[in-house]
Amino acid sequence: MSDATIEPRSVLITGGNRGIGRAIAEEFVRRGDRVTVTSRSGKGGPEGALTVPAEVTDGESLDAAIKAAEDAHGPIEVLVANAGVTDDQLLLRMSDDSFETVLDTNLSGSFRVVKRVIKSMMRKKKGRIVLVGSVVGLYGSPGQVNYAASKSGLVGIARAITRELGSRGITANVIAPGYVDTEMTAALADEVQAGYKKAIPAGRFAAPEEIARVAAFIASDDAAYISGAVIPVDGGLGMGH
C-alpha cells in the first residue's frame, strides 16, 4: 500500500523548523501535501515546505502567516498546532508570569491558530485539527504545573470542537507524546533523562519521526472516525488517558 497522499492538501504546522514540528512537516511533504511551517524567524523549515514567520502569542502575526500559507497553497485543510515551550519550576517558585507565558504560548496560541483556520474547514466540510499535547497533560509532572495545565487544556479544546463541528467533516484530536529526543529534552540534566528512561516501559525516548507518522495518520482520510481523542505516543509511560 502506498502512503502517498491521494489529493495534496494545504497543511499548516506551527513551530515546524525544528524538533517534532519539523519531523511532522517532513512527513507531510514526503506524502505529497502542500506544507507551510511557521517559525519565529520565518526561516528554517524543511526542504519542500514554505516557511513563514509567526509568533503564536500575537494574533496579527498569525493572520499574516495564514494569509501567506493560503496564498501559496490554498485554504488550510490540515492544521498541526505544535509550537510550544516549557518553563519548569516547582510550584512554590513558579511566578505568575511563567504560568501565563506558558499558557499563552501552548494553550492560547493553539486556540488562536485553530480559530483562524476553522472557517475555511467549515466551508469545505472537511478538516483535520491535530493538537500536540503531552503525556504530562494528564499524567502530571513535578515542576510543570504551567506546562501540564496548558497541555490538558488542549484536550478540552479538541473535545469541544468535536462536539461543535463533528458533523461537518472536521476532526480534532490531541497527540500526547511522551519524551522525545529534541532540544526541549536535551535541556534536561543527564540524571533526569536517565530517571525518565527508567520510568518509560519502552526504556527510551521517542524519535521525532515516531510522532510524525502518528500525526500523518490522524490527519488522513483513514482517521475520519477518530475525534476528540487523546492519542498517546509515549512508550507506555502514561497508560490510562
Ligand code: NDP
Ligand atoms: P522544540 O523546543 O524543539 O521546538 C519548539 C518549536 O515551537 C519551535 O519551532 C519554536 O519556534 C516554536 N515556538 C516556541 N514558542 C513559540 C512562540 N511563542 N511562537 C511561535 N512559535 C514558537 O520543541 P519540541 O519539538 O520538543 O516540541 C514540539 C511540541 O511537542 C511542543 O508543543 C511540546 O510541548 C510538545 N512535546 C514535546 C515533547 C518532547 O519530549 N520534546 C514531549 C511531549 C510534547 P522557534 O524555533 O522559532 O523558537
